[in-house]
Amino acid sequence: MHRGSTGIALEPHPDRLLPSDPAERSIARRLYDSVRDLPLISPHGHVDPALLAQDTPFGDPAGLLVTPDHYVTRLLHAHGVPLHELGLRDRDGHTAAPREVWRAFCSHWRFFLGTASRQWLEGELHDVLGVTAHPSAATADALFDELTERLAKPGFRxxxxxxxxxxxxxxxxxxxxxxxxxxxxxxxxxxxxxxxxxxxxxxxxxxxxxxxxxxxxxxxxxxxxxxxxxxxxxxxxxxxxxxxxxxxxxxxxxxxxxxxxxxxxxxxxxxxxxxxxxxxxxxxxxxxxxxxxxxxxxxxxxxxxxxxxxxxxxxxxxxxxxxxxxxxxxxxxxxxxxxxxxxxxxxxxxxxxxxxxxxxxxxxxxxxxxxxxxxxxxxxxxxxxxxxxxxxxxxxxxxxxxxxxxxxxxxxxxxxxxxxxxxxxxxxxxxxxxxxxxxxxxxxxxxxxxxxxxxxxxxxxxxxxxxxxxxxxxx
Amino acid sequence: MHRGSTGIALEPHPDRLLPSDPAERSIARRLYDSVRDLPLISPHGHVDPALLAQDTPFGDPAGLLVTPDHYVTRLLHAHGVPLHELGLRDRDGHTAAPREVWRAFCSHWRFFLGTASRQWLEGELHDVLGVTAHPSAATADALFDELTERLAKPGFRxxxxxxxxxxxxxxxxxxxxxxxxxxxxxxxxxxxxxxxxxxxxxxxxxxxxxxxxxxxxxxxxxxxxxxxxxxxxxxxxxxxxxxxxxxxxxxxxxxxxxxxxxxxxxxxxxxxxxxxxxxxxxxxxxxxxxxxxxxxxxxxxxxxxxxxxxxxxxxxxxxxxxxxxxxxxxxxxxxxxxxxxxxxxxxxxxxxxxxxxxxxxxxxxxxxxxxxxxxxxxxxxxxxxxxxxxxxxxxxxxxxxxxxxxxxxxxxxxxxxxxxxxxxxxxxxxxxxxxxxxxxxxxxxxxxxxxxxxxxxxxxxxxxxxxxxxxxxxx
Amino acid sequence: MHRGSTGIALEPHPDRLLPSDPAERSIARRLYDSVRDLPLISPHGHVDPALLAQDTPFGDPAGLLVTPDHYVTRLLHAHGVPLHELGLRDRDGHTAAPREVWRAFCSHWRFFLGTASRQWLEGELHDVLGVTAHPSAATADALFDELTERLAKPGFRxxxxxxxxxxxxxxxxxxxxxxxxxxxxxxxxxxxxxxxxxxxxxxxxxxxxxxxxxxxxxxxxxxxxxxxxxxxxxxxxxxxxxxxxxxxxxxxxxxxxxxxxxxxxxxxxxxxxxxxxxxxxxxxxxxxxxxxxxxxxxxxxxxxxxxxxxxxxxxxxxxxxxxxxxxxxxxxxxxxxxxxxxxxxxxxxxxxxxxxxxxxxxxxxxxxxxxxxxxxxxxxxxxxxxxxxxxxxxxxxxxxxxxxxxxxxxxxxxxxxxxxxxxxxxxxxxxxxxxxxxxxxxxxxxxxxxxxxxxxxxxxxxxxxxxxxxxxxxx
Structure with missing residues (x-):
């Protein structure tokens, strides 16, 4: 049994989303392996072209993973977190500091269980950003610091x-x-x-x-x-x-x-x-x-x-x-x-x-x-x-x-x-x-x-x- | 293979509704076991509060399981049983005796195969009322007597x-x-x-x-x-x-x-x-x-x-x-x-x-x-x-x-x-x-x-x- | 692993469409075996009664399997084949010869993968018509000749x-x-x-x-x-x-x-x-x-x-x-x-x-x-x-x-x-x-x-x- 729970190690399973039946899974693995490394074709999306033209480093994890992602902010909002506490700016200019936003996100991490966002976030955190611990109220500050530092390094532009x-x-x-x-x-x-x-x-x-x-x-x-x-x-x-x-x-x-x-x-x-x-x-x-x-x-x-x-x-x-x-x-x-x-x-x-x-x-x-x-x-x-x-x-x-x-x-x-x-x-x-x-x-x-x-x-x-x-x- | 067919032993399988894949089933069993005995929270239903206030014994199985349950009577009606033969009273006062209602129910038991009602009825009959034989035309009368007697006993108020x-x-x-x-x-x-x-x-x-x-x-x-x-x-x-x-x-x-x-x-x-x-x-x-x-x-x-x-x-x-x-x-x-x-x-x-x-x-x-x-x-x-x-x-x-x-x-x-x-x-x-x-x-x-x-x-x-x-x- | 790919042997698997889980499959096999040879009841369809009254031999495979089946022609049309190239006659009388129709069908065979038509066609080709090779551009002509000949033989009226x-x-x-x-x-x-x-x-x-x-x-x-x-x-x-x-x-x-x-x-x-x-x-x-x-x-x-x-x-x-x-x-x-x-x-x-x-x-x-x-x-x-x-x-x-x-x-x-x-x-x-x-x-x-x-x-x-x-x- 592959384990690893919220608050413990973040380690997406190599067979995640593949069928649980052993015979089906081995077929699925072979199929997946045959395309996993093919180049990505992205015919529709909303990435800002300035991002690549200017190649500006990302700043902090809240600005990267939370504030701009309305899949994430909407569910946090449904759990009672006002949008300005997630980094959105209201018409009076209220907003929260990135570290506060990140804390709100981490302390609600379990409410993403079962969602598509959780899949993507685990992939981003682990595969792209090298995070190995689940977000939680306890890990929020350390993660924030770790990620802010990492995003400034080569390889993350x-x-x-x-x-x-x-x-x-x-x-x-x-x-x-x-x-x-x-x-x-x-x-x-x-x-x-x-x-x-x-x-x-x-x-x-x-x-x-x-x-x-x-x-x-x-x-x-x-x-x-x-x-x-x-x-x-x-x-x-x-x-x-x-x-x-x-x-x-x-x-x-x-x-x-x-x-x-x-x-x-x-x-x-x-x-x-x-x-x-x-x-x-x-x-x-x-x-x-x-x-x-x-x-x-x-x-x-x-x-x-x-x-x-x-x-x-x-x-x-x-x-x-x-x-x-x-x-x-x-x-x-x-x-x-x-x-x-x-x-x-x-x-x-x-x-x-x-x-x-x-x-x-x-x-x-x-x-x-x-x-x-x-x-x-x-x-x-x-x-x-x-x-x-x-x-x-x-x-x-x-x-x-x-x-x-x-x-x-x-x-x-x-x-x-x-x-x-x-x-x-x-x-x-x-x-x-x-x-x-x-x-x-x-x-x-x-x-x-x-x-x-x-x-x-x-x-x-x-x-x-x-x-x-x-x-x-x-x- | 767990067997037990209509008309034979009524014995709901302990793993019913759990996945058939062995690995999934053992996970499901552990999960189910962890909540099976938690108290029931029932925030919406139609039980008559007089039932508990007055604590009147239930009478016969037709009045308990058939007549008041429109999930049950509707499907029997679809199989050609008029509603007054199921204990409902029409505007002219026609209705059927409980034993007749029970017979109609038992002789149509197979038509509930695959329905949600069948799941619940099997649970009620076996787990609550201790019935061990499937209802059928052949078992109807004996079941009626058995249940009528049981419902009058201590433990069933x-x-x-x-x-x-x-x-x-x-x-x-x-x-x-x-x-x-x-x-x-x-x-x-x-x-x-x-x-x-x-x-x-x-x-x-x-x-x-x-x-x-x-x-x-x-x-x-x-x-x-x-x-x-x-x-x-x-x-x-x-x-x-x-x-x-x-x-x-x-x-x-x-x-x-x-x-x-x-x-x-x-x-x-x-x-x-x-x-x-x-x-x-x-x-x-x-x-x-x-x-x-x-x-x-x-x-x-x-x-x-x-x-x-x-x-x-x-x-x-x-x-x-x-x-x-x-x-x-x-x-x-x-x-x-x-x-x-x-x-x-x-x-x-x-x-x-x-x-x-x-x-x-x-x-x-x-x-x-x-x-x-x-x-x-x-x-x-x-x-x-x-x-x-x-x-x-x-x-x-x-x-x-x-x-x-x-x-x-x-x-x-x-x-x-x-x-x-x-x-x-x-x-x-x-x-x-x-x-x-x-x-x-x-x-x-x-x-x-x-x-x-x-x-x-x-x-x-x-x-x-x-x-x-x-x-x-x-x- | 049962193999057999497009262009290679056409050999519908005896367990096709049955569950992949071994325990479920063996139940499914027994169930299927118990009805597989029951007579067919066809209460609604569009077969021309003249077909049986006159017992005329079928002609060629295009006229049998392609042109009259709008499930088949519609998907070929979606892949860019005009309907008159599939044997339909337009108002100016244009149409294609059966061999041409058959070639068009065979060369698009892979686009039927996953469709219901593919299931039926594999059954017809293999079980009814005795075909053992997948249609493809390469096999089209040989298949056409083989089937045209077979359809003229006893047993296929x-x-x-x-x-x-x-x-x-x-x-x-x-x-x-x-x-x-x-x-x-x-x-x-x-x-x-x-x-x-x-x-x-x-x-x-x-x-x-x-x-x-x-x-x-x-x-x-x-x-x-x-x-x-x-x-x-x-x-x-x-x-x-x-x-x-x-x-x-x-x-x-x-x-x-x-x-x-x-x-x-x-x-x-x-x-x-x-x-x-x-x-x-x-x-x-x-x-x-x-x-x-x-x-x-x-x-x-x-x-x-x-x-x-x-x-x-x-x-x-x-x-x-x-x-x-x-x-x-x-x-x-x-x-x-x-x-x-x-x-x-x-x-x-x-x-x-x-x-x-x-x-x-x-x-x-x-x-x-x-x-x-x-x-x-x-x-x-x-x-x-x-x-x-x-x-x-x-x-x-x-x-x-x-x-x-x-x-x-x-x-x-x-x-x-x-x-x-x-x-x-x-x-x-x-x-x-x-x-x-x-x-x-x-x-x-x-x-x-x-x-x-x-x-x-x-x-x-x-x-x-x-x-x-x-x-x-x-x-």
Whole structure:
């Protein structure tokens, strides 16, 4: 029995997440071993490109592992720790010192038992940062000092970690008005051998229901040097920025929308609607209709420039208004909604579902659509890829449910492989490692049930790790 | 191989519901053994407090195990046995003699294979009542005689069973107009050492869409000695009854509502609406709006008096009207509906989601909200606890799906532990035992996959059994 | 380790789909062995009765295994193969030669890994057709020649296969205007000892929203020799055709409807509505209302003539309009929708839910209703049977999820057993074999967890294989 309890040695088991049945486990081990050292493909995430461009050392463990990770802060908040005690700054400027934040985290460590975050954190702490004791109230201060010291040493700078993580390609998520200076700096730096590509994320320019939309268009005009006062101008500006992103390596546009519905209005109607909304004279529903049309325009542009349209829908953002107004966005209270794709995507797929250039990757937080809608869609439309289990579903059991739900209809080769979707740079290897273990375990189960041969499973696992993400995101 | 078939020996296996893999099973056994004898915490159920106050002997096995258990009668009905042949009385007074009821039950025993009821019934029959033969048409009469005789003997009176069941606390479900005489009788009885607390269940006073609502308010007025002719009076009467319940040990209010939506109207508007509905002059939708406001008032009161708001939503009650009009309510045809919490709870959580006093426990019959809505909500809001899988979901596989769906997002420590929710007193130990086995098996799986250490699992299991229900229901 | 990889030997493992745990597997083997050779009951499928009446030899493997199977063509389409290259004929008459189709199939064989189709195809290829090499680009031509030759030999004619498949009864799906000549020819043929029964599938006569509805009624008038110009006449014509089908062995009516809602309008109102829709003068919503009423009439007729009403709902048919207009219907882009039964079925069940003659079998493509709605309904209403996991859900893991979701509420004996639902005659044994393996594996898990005894499990498995489909479909 491998032991090691909270407060005692932190020593992730080499067979963690592999099946417990001995025969299945040995298959799973062999499968996992065949991909564990493959380079990491990260087609979607939220790492700040400045991190690598500037290669600034990380400071302290709270700023590295706690404050920026809303998976972590949200659960601590649920256990009664106010967000400003976790390093977030409220509108009055209150916040806590890193050491205090770290203590709060360590003393609540046991409440992460069973969560995906715990898996990742154990991987980061042990494998990346060399920690060998579990966080606890008792170990907090010593750990804080140990880690702060270690993070200042050679080997822990972002670029060094990028190399040691064996990342083949890392996609960031960027505002269309961004000048991509950090991506350009990296590209221009002869000492940099990695690949960091931007992703075109135009939500704020497409969301015509938002009060800040006209101001966003002004920024877009400035960035593109194209007048966004008209519908045609705005479309031209967006096309120009896509082109700019593409020139700097982008292959994907990424979209968070309330739902997957797109509209395809005649240009004259779109133009009238645009003018009405832009001038604040639109009727109810007009903003939403225009937003859906603009998302449809993104699909149309994808069918022309070949950028992959990644669609993340179905979240009620900033659910708790008092927290939003005190701490701002991305503070842990985005809550999923029921999803629907079959009817929502019909107008778009009618146009682009079998288009030779267009391609989309669909993500959901509502598991019910996996078997009901997404697998049937991806099992017919050559342009549709199944996005990995995302956000709250980016966890071992949920990943297994995803494979269970989609594979029998769509096989393995319509899925887009793993995305880490993280802001937390040091969690990248642990997240990919988790995904590889889970896929290896899943395939080992099929081998043990004689549904696949082990050779087939090995080929599939390699495809899921490497071929599928490259293909789905055109990397 | 442990054998024993229907009609042969009834001998529940000591390892039932534990994993079949030998390594997992031995972990599960150790985990289960560490909690199997812990006292039972029953924060929600439907046992009649008179049973314990009056300590009347149970009569015959049909009246104990069949007629009052709508899990049992509904499945027998589905196999073609009319409800009056199961001891229910129809509006013309038809019913069957207990021996006939028992025969019907025994001759259909095989149709319970695989159901949760079968687990509980086997536990009741064997562990509580000492039965060693499976019910069948052949054994029915002998079993009936054997059990009728046994139930008259010492050791089988409700209070004796309460002690032998090792119940730490038992919450009943009570009408706000109830005078709690049985609870008071128990409290005043020096020979009684148990703890039976009432639960405030005000559905009929809050459901302003029901034709019987005005009459219900009249009864409330009588019970509280507060005039319920006005909105303010009704609110005052409800507050008074909550205070009365709290003084007699209640910690929780329990609510069955069509959905989780609450409204928070200005008092003047609520008052006008109240007057319109009370006088039968309301427009369509007014009754529902008022009901939602009154439920919102319950949340407001919880934030002041600290009673936990337990919310059970999403059932179409009395689905088969002919059965309802012939046999009345709770006769087995309440059918679940799709649920939604993210948007429904938003107005309430905006007010009370981070309130220092307010607390709620959410139950659902729609599994789709486990991972999509409930775990994300409970993983952010410190006031929200995940209710146990309830009613149709209160069964081993469903409980496992629940843990699978919520744990990776919310951990174990945002769940409220088990509730037995039963009218059937003798099934209480079997139900808690099933829950402990299922949690032990679930945790053993995580230990065997090296996600948790066994020490961690043991601590978690103890928390789920004892700490979490006490914390969630403030017991 | 049993090996055998894509491109190497095709040799389905005798223990495929049985649990990998050695103890569970040996239980599962015994269970499976006890039913593996039971005759096949096929209460719902799409085999053409002419196939058996005329006993025409199959031609080539592409026409047998690829072109007519939209599970297969849809996934090949998703991998970029246009439908006309798979043997479908587009509106301009383009199609591909069988050998080309077969090559396309073989060279994409690996993309079926993990799908249900792969299981069935391996069974067909190996067990029925004696193929011992995996399809691949390299083996395609040799396989094509080998199979074309074999299909011309004795032993591979449809009637010979029917006997060797050990089919007890095969239900076809037929248009109410069909003269059932093939069923009659079989009945009149003294050399034929099988049982092939028609199923009454009246969708086109009930769907009053379809532009082709009036023309369909004209055909119905011709077939029945009853004037369908009036509501009463149409009802009479439908009744006459049901009677005709029943005389030729039909026990079931089968319905594909957008949802499960039925209406029960007074005759005068139905008649007015009928006249309005028939004459093209109906308002919006009238066609749908009439369709729901006509479906309700089917339920009413079932309560009189005892035909079982099988209900398949919740599919958006012909999702991709360009493919529909180029290739027609049933070309792989029917996509499921969210389902709801609790409220939709209420009016019908109020009338017929406890009726002594009426009986229904409910199918869904939305798994969320399994535990939430279908099991609770079938666990109360004696007239409601749980249809097998259907279409996209007709696959090992989905079948396991179905059992997991419904059994704890409804037991095993409210489920209708397996349906193969196939157009592909040679896949019938593989499909039933898969279902028996999956049920054996499921039950073995319960035996290993001591929830059932092995004797009980064996009885249940036999019931699921034989008694339940006979009972549910009155065969």
């Amino acid at each position: 972002p670029r060094e970690l990028y190399e040691s993580f064996n990342i083949a390609v890392l996609a960031t998520t960027d505002d269309p008005a961004d000048d991509l200076r950090h991506h350009r700096a990296l590209a221009d730096d002869p000492s940099w051998r990695g690949r960091v590509v931007p992703t075109f994320r135009p939500d704020r320019y497409l969301d015509a229901t938002h009060p800040g939309w006209p101001a966003a268009l002004d920024r877009l005009a400035e960035a593109s040097d194209v007048d966004t006062g008209s519908y045609r101008g705005t479309i031209a500006a967006l096309e120009q920025r896509r082109e700019f992103f593409r020139r700097h390596g982008a292959t994907t546009t990424d979209h968070s929308a309330p739902d997957a519905r797109m509209e395809f209005l005649p240009e004259a109607e779109a133009s009238r609607l645009f003018d009405a909304v832009r001038s604040g004279e639109a009727g109810p529903g007009d903003g939403r209709l225009l937003s859906r049309h603009l998302l449809g325009e993104m699909a149309r542009m994808s069918s022309e420039d070949g950028m992959v349209l990644a669609l993340h829908t179905g979240v009620d953002r900033n659910h708790h208004e008092p927290t939003f107004s005190r701490y701002g966005r991305d503070t842990g209270h985005d809550i999923p909604l029921r999803a629907e794709f079959t009817q929502a995507l019909k107008p778009m797929l009618r146009r682009f579902g079998t288009h030779p250039v267009f391609q989309t990757v669909l993500f959901t937080l509502d598991e019910t659509v996996f078997s009901r809608e997404l697998a049937p869609l991806a099992g017919f439309y050559p342009t549709v890829y199944l996005g990995a289990p995302w956000w709250f579903l980016d966890a071992p059991r949920a990943m297994r449910r995803f494979r269970d739900a989609v594979t029998e209809t769509a096989g393995f080769h319509r899925s887009a492989g793993f995305i880490d979707d993280t802001r937390s740079f040091c969690s990248i290897p642990a997240r990919h490692d988790t995904a590889r273990r889970v896929d290896a375990a899943y395939l080992a189960g099929l081998v043990a049930e004689h549904v696949l041969t082990e050779d087939d499973a090995q080929e599939v696992l390699r495809d899921l790790t490497d071929r599928q993400p490259r293909k789905a995101f055109r990397l | 409700p209070r004796e069973l309460y002690e032998s069941f090792n119940i730490a606390v038992l919450a009943t479900t009570d009408d706000p107009a109830d005078d709690l005489r049985h609870h008071r009788a128990l409290a005043d009885d020096p020979s009684w050492r148990g703890r039976v607390v009432p639960t405030f269940r005000p559905d009929r006073y809050l459901d302003a869409t029901h034709p019987g609502w005005p009459a219900a308010l009249d009864r409330l007025a009588e019970a509280s000695d507060v005039d319920t002719g006005s909105y303010r009076g009704t609110i005052a009467a409800l507050e008074q009854r909550r205070e009365f319940f709290r003084r007699h040990g209640a910690t929780t209010t329990d609510h069955s509502a069509p959905d989780a939506r609450m409204e928070f109207l200005p008092e003047a508007e609520a008052s006008r609406l109240f007057d319109a509905v009370r006088s039968g002059e309301a427009g369509p939708g007014d009754g529902r709006l008022l009901s939602r406001h009154l439920l919102g008032e319950m949340a407001r009161m919880s934030s002041e008096d600290g009673m936990v708001l337990a919310l059970h939503t999403g059932v179409d009650r009395n689905h088969h009207e002919p059965t309802f009009s012939r046999y009345g309510r709770d006769t087995g045809h309440d059918i679940p509906l799709r649920a939604e919490f993210t948007q429904a709870l938003k107005p309430m959580l905006r007010r009370f989601g981070t309130h220092p006093v307010f607390q709620t426990v959410l139950f659902t019959l729609d599994e789709t909200v486990f991972s999509r809505e409930l775990a994300p909500l409970a993983g952010f809001y410190p006031t929200v606890y995940l209710g146990a899988p309830w009613w149709f979901l209160d069964a081993p596989r469903a409980m496992r799906r629940f843990r699978d769906a919520v744990t990776e997002t919310a951990g174990f420590h945002r769940s409220a532990g088990f509730i037995d929710d039963t009218r059937s007193f003798c099934s209480i130990p079997a139900r808690h035992d099933t829950a402990r086995r299922v949690d032990a098996a679930y945790l053993a799986g995580l230990v065997a996959e090296h996600v948790l250490t066994e020490d961690d699992a043991q601590e978690v299991l103890r928390d789920l059994t004892d700490r979490q229900p006490r914390k969630a229901f403030r017991l | 449809p009637r010979e296969l029917y006997e060797s498949f050990n089919i007890a009864v095969l239900a076809t799906t037929d248009d109410p205007a069909d003269d059932l000549r093939h069923h009659r020819a079989l009945a009149d043929d003294p050399s034929w000892r099988g049982r092939v029964v028609p199923t009454f599938r009246p969708d086109r006569y009930l769907d009053a929203t379809h532009p082709g509805w009036p023309a369909a009624l004209d055909r119905l008038a011709e077939a029945s020799d009853v004037d369908t110009g009036s509501y009463r006449g149409t009802i009479a014509a439908l009744e006459q055709r049901r009677e005709f089908f029943r005389r030729h062995g039909a026990t079931t009516t089968d319905h594909s409807a957008p949802d499960a809602r039925m209406e029960f309008l007074p005759e005068a109102e139905a008649s007015r509505l009928f006249d309005a829709v028939r004459s093209g003068e109906a308002g919006p919503g009238d066609g749908r209302l009439l369709s729901r009423h006509l479906l309700g009439e089917m339920a009413r007729m079932s309560s009189e003539d005892g035909m079982v009403l099988a209900l398949h709902t919740g599919v958006d048919r012909n999702h991709h309009e360009p493919t529909f207009s180029r290739y027609g219907r049933d070309t792989g882009h029917d996509i499921p929708l969210r389902a709801e039964f609790t409220q939709a079925l209420k009016p019908m069940l109020r009338r017929f839910g406890t009726h002594p003659v009426f009986q229904t079998v409910l199918f869904t493509l939305d798994e969320t209703v399994f535990s939430r709605e279908l099991a609770p309904l079938a666990g109360f209403y004696p007239t409601v049977y749980l249809g097998a996991p259907w279409w996209f859900l007709d696959a090992p893991r989905a079948m396991r999820r179905f059992r997991d979701a419904v059994t704890e509420t409804a037991g095993f004996h409210r489920s209708a057993g397996f349906i193969d639902d196939t157009r592909s005659f040679c896949s019938i044994p593989a499909r039933h074999d898969t279902a028996r393996r999956v049920d054996a594996a499921y039950l073995a898990g319960l035996v290993a967890e001591h929830v059932l005894t092995e004797d009980d499990a064996q009885e249940v498995l036999r019931d699921l294989t034989d008694r339940q489909p006979r009972k549910a479909f009155r065969l």
